[in-house]
Amino acid sequence: MTYCVGISVDQGMVFMSDSRTNAGVDQISSFSKMHQFPGDGERSFTLLSAGNLATSQAVVTRLHRDLESDATINLRNVKHLSAAAEYVGRIGRDETGKVKPKEDDDLSLSASFIFGGEIAGRPPALFLIYPEGNYIRASYQTPYLQIGELKYGKPILDRIITRSLSLEDAARCALVSMDSTIRSNASVGPPIELLLYDAGSLKSGRHIVLEEFNEYLISLRAAWESSLRKAFNDLPRLPAHEPSVRLVDG
Amino acid sequence: MTYCVGISVDQGMVFMSDSRTNAGVDQISSFSKMHQFPGDGERSFTLLSAGNLATSQAVVTRLHRDLESDATINLRNVKHLSAAAEYVGRIGRDETGKVKPKEDDDLSLSASFIFGGEIAGRPPALFLIYPEGNYIRASYQTPYLQIGELKYGKPILDRIITRSLSLEDAARCALVSMDSTIRSNASVGPPIELLLYDAGSLKSGRHIVLEEFNEYLISLRAAWESSLRKAFNDLPRLPAHEPSVRLVDG
Numbered sequence: 500m501t502y503c504v505g506i507s508v509d510q511g512m513v514f515m516s517d518s519r520t521n522a523g524v525d526q527i528s529s530f531s532k533m534h535q536f537p538g539d540g541e542r543s544f545t546l547l548s549a550g551n552l553a554t555s556q557a558v559v560t561r562l563h564r565d566l567e568s569d570a571t572i573n574l575r576n577v578k579h580l581s582a583a584a585e586y587v588g589r590i591g592r593d594e595t596g597k598v599k600p601k602e603d604d605d606l607s608l609s610a611s612f613i614f615g616g617e618i619a620g621r622p623p624a625l626f627l628i629y630p631e632g633n634y635i636r637a638s639y640q641t642p643y644l645q646i647g648e649l650k651y652g653k654p655i656l657d658r659i660i661t662r663s664l665s666l667e668d669a670a671r672c673a674l675v676s677m678d679s680t681i682r683s684n685a686s687v688g689p690p691i692e693l694l695l696y697d698a699g700s701l702k703s704g705r706h707i708v709l710e711e712f713n714e715y716l717i718s719l720r721a722a723w724e725s726s727l728r729k730a731f732n733d734l735p736r737l738p739a740h741e742p743s744v745r746l747v748d749g
Numbered sequence: 750m751t752y753c754v755g756i757s758v759d760q761g762m763v764f765m766s767d768s769r770t771n772a773g774v775d776q777i778s779s780f781s782k783m784h785q786f787p788g789d790g791e792r793s794f795t796l797l798s799a800g801n802l803a804t805s806q807a808v809v810t811r812l813h814r815d816l817e818s819d820a821t822i823n824l825r826n827v828k829h830l831s832a833a834a835e836y837v838g839r840i841g842r843d844e845t846g847k848v849k850p851k852e853d854d855d856l857s858l859s860a861s862f863i864f865g866g867e868i869a870g871r872p873p874a875l876f877l878i879y880p881e882g883n884y885i886r887a888s889y890q891t892p893y894l895q896i897g898e899l900k901y902g903k904p905i906l907d908r909i910i911t912r913s914l915s916l917e918d919a920a921r922c923a924l925v926s927m928d929s930t931i932r933s934n935a936s937v938g939p940p941i942e943l944l945l946y947d948a949g950s951l952k953s954g955r956h957i958v959l960e961e962f963n964e965y966l967i968s969l970r971a972a973w974e975s976s977l978r979k980a981f982n983d984l985p986r987l988p989a990h991e992p993s994v995r996l997v998d999g
């Protein structure tokens with residue numbers, strides 16, 4: 500499994516991915532799921548992938564090859580971010596369609612993506628691209644998008660993330676969300692990759708790789724745990740006399 | 750969907766359930782998923798249910814009828830908690846087997862249960878009973894068990910729950926876990942039922958029903974949110990110069 504999240508705030512965008520891949524519990528490896536496509540100070544794209552690893556790699560390879568061969572549509576010449584998302588979605592669908600699993604095989608070839616970036620002169624945008632090739636865009640009301648094993652890390656995002664959060668705060672919230680997920684689910688694991696992209700910079704952004712026993716990650720984890728314990732101890736006591744209505748008959 | 754959790758600590762056990770049931774998004778109702786079986790100061794059992802509502806209700810009805818008719822095996826005469834769990838599991842499987850869904854119908858009739866209690870002279874125990882009728886028991890290493898929509902509320906339990914926690918703290922942790930789940934998933938909803946059972950009491954315990962706008966629940970939610978924000982602001986800043994190794998070639 501995988502856990503990736505993209506967060507879009509006023510200051511820019513945060514991308515985060517874990518690096519664990521598994522095909523059964525006895526076949527676990529580390530692969531980066533974060534792919535950057537910088538474009539000469541005129542544009543910058545980041546892609547996060549979840550799902551079948553062969554499909555994800557095929558999509559990334561194809562995006563690079565299209566750039567190299569200067570294909571009719573590629574990430575250097577698309578005019579709109581939505582066109583770029585559409586293009587990535589189409590490639591995802593194409594690459595999935597190239598493989599025919601045996602009948603009665605429950606192998607899933609599908610992959611989904613978080614894709615975001617900026618093209619000079621236009622506002623940045625963040626998308627979730629489905630295996631079918633269609634996509635949704637992060638909005639003011641829902642500034643973050645997740646793929647993979649997303650439920651464990653959702654509550655903290657729901658409570659904290661707003662558009663006005665600083666880029667650094669959004670990144671730390673993403674790390675807490677990832678740490679909760681790693682703790683609760685063995686199929687998500689380090690290293691954690693983090694990318695902080697400043698809106699308007701059109702550069703590749705600040706890329707950070709945190710290994711399992713990274714000093715900062717350990718200090719973040721310890722600070723969060725001790726604050727949570729404190730938060731927990733400060734919660735109001737249960738009411739002494741709360742109505743205990745029986746909700747069922749019989 | 751549903752979210753129920755049972756927590757076993759040295760002081761006793763906490764049971765918690767939401768009350769939302771749904772068959773599609775346009776058929777939402779409230780039903781209690783917490784069922785108590787007190788037994789004359791000699792024993793006390795609590796059952797939480799998730800899954801098909803008709804099956805859950807059939808199981809509860811059957812448990813009550815077996816008590817009334819003084820059946821060969823019932824919750825008043827079983828000698829061991831494990832025998833009680835086995836009995837509940839068998840009834841669950843029986844009741845599910847009575848209904849034959851149409852072919853090609855993806856209707857699921859299965860139900861799972863959290864079941865716990867105490868019989869005089871024996872230590873309390875907590876079980877998760879599967880639709881197949883088999884069951885697992887909470888342990889020292891894993892003092893809590895969940896059924897239903899369990900992922901959202903798992904991280905906080907993983908971080909806080911230990912056997913040495915007080916009953917009241919375990920109950921407040923369960924409430925935070927439930928609040929996170931309700932916030933992130935529309936198929937889980939109030940009223941929240943909470944039961945605090947003191948080990949050795951053999952009574953029915955302290956039963957609390959919290960409606961959506963219950964004053965205590967609102968204050969708990971507000972305290973938790975403001976503490977989380979503070980915890981979040983106190984997290985160590987991202988390191989200024991963290992190695993940014995590229996994890997992929999190409």
